[in-house]
Amino acid sequence: MLPRIVDGASLLFGIVGDPVAQVRSPPLWSALFRRNGINAVCVPFHVHPPAFAGFISGLRAAENVLGLFVTIPHKIAAAKYAGALTERARKVGTANILRPLPDGRWEGDIADGVGFVLALRASGQRIEGRRAIVVGAGGVGSAIAFALAEAGVASVALSDVDQNRAKALAQRIAVMTGVPSTVVPARAEGFDLIVNASPLGMRAGDAMPLDLAGLTAEAIVGDVVISATLTPVLEAARARGCHVQPGSAMTDHQVAPVAAFLGLETGDWGPAAVREALGE
Amino acid sequence: MLPRIVDGASLLFGIVGDPVAQVRSPPLWSALFRRNGINAVCVPFHVHPPAFAGFISGLRAAENVLGLFVTIPHKIAAAKYAGALTERARKVGTANILRPLPDGRWEGDIADGVGFVLALRASGQRIEGRRAIVVGAGGVGSAIAFALAEAGVASVALSDVDQNRAKALAQRIAVMTGVPSTVVPARAEGFDLIVNASPLGMRAGDAMPLDLAGLTAEAIVGDVVISATLTPVLEAARARGCHVQPGSAMTDHQVAPVAAFLGLETGDWGPAAVREALGE
Numbered sequence: 001m002l003p004r005i006v007d008g009a010s011l012l013f014g015i016v017g018d019p020v021a022q023v024r025s026p027p028l029w030s031a032l033f034r035r036n037g038i039n040a041v042c043v044p045f046h047v048h049p050p051a052f053a054g055f056i057s058g059l060r061a062a063e064n065v066l067g068l069f070v071t072i073p074h075k076i077a078a079a080k081y082a083g084a085l086t087e088r089a090r091k092v093g094t095a096n097i098l099r100p101l102p103d104g105r106w107e108g109d110i111a112d113g114v115g116f117v118l119a120l121r122a123s124g125q126r127i128e129g130r131r132a133i134v135v136g137a138g139g140v141g142s143a144i145a146f147a148l149a150e151a152g153v154a155s156v157a158l159s160d161v162d163q164n165r166a167k168a169l170a171q172r173i174a175v176m177t178g179v180p181s182t183v184v185p186a187r188a189e190g191f192d193l194i195v196n197a198s199p200l201g202m203r204a205g206d207a208m209p210l211d212l213a214g215l216t217a218e219a220i221v222g223d224v225v226i227s228a229t230l231t232p233v234l235e236a237a238r239a240r241g242c243h244v245q246p247g248s249a250m251t252d253h254q255v256a257p258v259a260a261f262l263g264l265e266t267g268d269w270g271p272a273a274v275r276e277a278l279g280e
Numbered sequence: 281m282l283p284r285i286v287d288g289a290s291l292l293f294g295i296v297g298d299p300v301a302q303v304r305s306p307p308l309w310s311a312l313f314r315r316n317g318i319n320a321v322c323v324p325f326h327v328h329p330p331a332f333a334g335f336i337s338g339l340r341a342a343e344n345v346l347g348l349f350v351t352i353p354h355k356i357a358a359a360k361y362a363g364a365l366t367e368r369a370r371k372v373g374t375a376n377i378l379r380p381l382p383d384g385r386w387e388g389d390i391a392d393g394v395g396f397v398l399a400l401r402a403s404g405q406r407i408e409g410r411r412a413i414v415v416g417a418g419g420v421g422s423a424i425a426f427a428l429a430e431a432g433v434a435s436v437a438l439s440d441v442d443q444n445r446a447k448a449l450a451q452r453i454a455v456m457t458g459v460p461s462t463v464v465p466a467r468a469e470g471f472d473l474i475v476n477a478s479p480l481g482m483r484a485g486d487a488m489p490l491d492l493a494g495l496t497a498e499a500i501v502g503d504v505v506i507s508a509t510l511t512p513v514l515e516a517a518r519a520r521g522c523h524v525q526p527g528s529a530m531t532d533h534q535v536a537p538v539a540a541f542l543g544l545e546t547g548d549w550g551p552a553a554v555r556e557a558l559g560e
Contacts, residue, residue, distance in 0.1 A: 016342075021288045025288070064300070
């Protein structure tokens, strides 16, 4: 007999994206649920943008849905159509996780910035007082920039191919957190916490996300790109003696705050459990 | 590492009911997909009746949904809210399986009556010319009564605690299939194909669904109740020498027509594969 990881009494955890085939959450969370003795499974939903609002409205009708991860390109729509938002999701303006409220609404939260910060802290890295630059002012870049501001950096500079997008985010960060935030060229010089939150590095032959001239060994360099090996920017940073943080660290350290948001009080959701669930 | 039966590229097959915890489809179909080399998983959705229409509308937005089983109490609503129906679903007025059409609609079909007939034929039983009685004129009783009429029985008598429901069904069968259909008391005498399509027999201490006085060994007795052992009516029928068919035979033999409806052209969906998937 094959293992029965799903039966009629299983709870569902979804992840909605377009595309969605590449996401790691279904095997990761399904394995974590099993490890923690919870009868639940994580499944993908491939939904195109025009259908997103109707999809989350319909799925809210299912009583056995534990929550719904939201990935590209739906994170802004998730914040727009969720009936409630946590304070940090409201500030960032995006949501990457929805939980069902008893009154029939979804509540949205944004956990990837938190995961990025938790991963740095778990490696013993100091965040307070650093001069940060985040390259890429989209959904994940916004979340990380806000999380760094909340975590005590001295300033958060932003760089994006879309200058207006970077400018709008810098203004929101400065107003909402009080942390100085400006738009700058994509250069490492003068910064000691550098984050690539752009897609550059996903494909072989991609340009470097920023100019690394002036990068010093005291800098931390993090990437959001998930890759089997170090991305070129992390490889170069490691060669200069920097502490580097790959994209998987951010997602691994998101698991615990997401579990807490979903109300999963028992169980081990730490990074060791995550690596075990991933078979690493 | 735990087995990964679901990943980001998995197709989804749902089953929606209220309650849904008792259904066998999630482990059964998940095991069949795995056995047949299809990256798909079957998951339950617990949806209350007022939310059903919104739920199926929302779920239709997910591109990776292979189909949706519909169980109690949603089978009539499924036929009402599906954008299209097969001829047999239209006749019966209920749907227990929905498939996505390329134009964005759901198409509904009703497969349980077909499963009942296929199971009898697989046991070498003749259906043609028999005088049938179906006790219980609800969703599954309606499906079986129509399927028996289409399969060539001489007549289909109906019995239900709700006389009006039985009468309405008898009229529809007579008009739509041309097979004589009347409402009768719940008695076996004079019939040689007897079906319990009522819930009687699900609970210990239930009354017999019909009076077995006059039951002869030539009669076939089938039940829709799924039970670990023979239900009391089947036990009594077997003691008289009748061919008996348990509820699981109907559901096992539904698998192949459902797979065909969903467009699953390759793979083994026969009853032997089903029993293997169930670990029996």
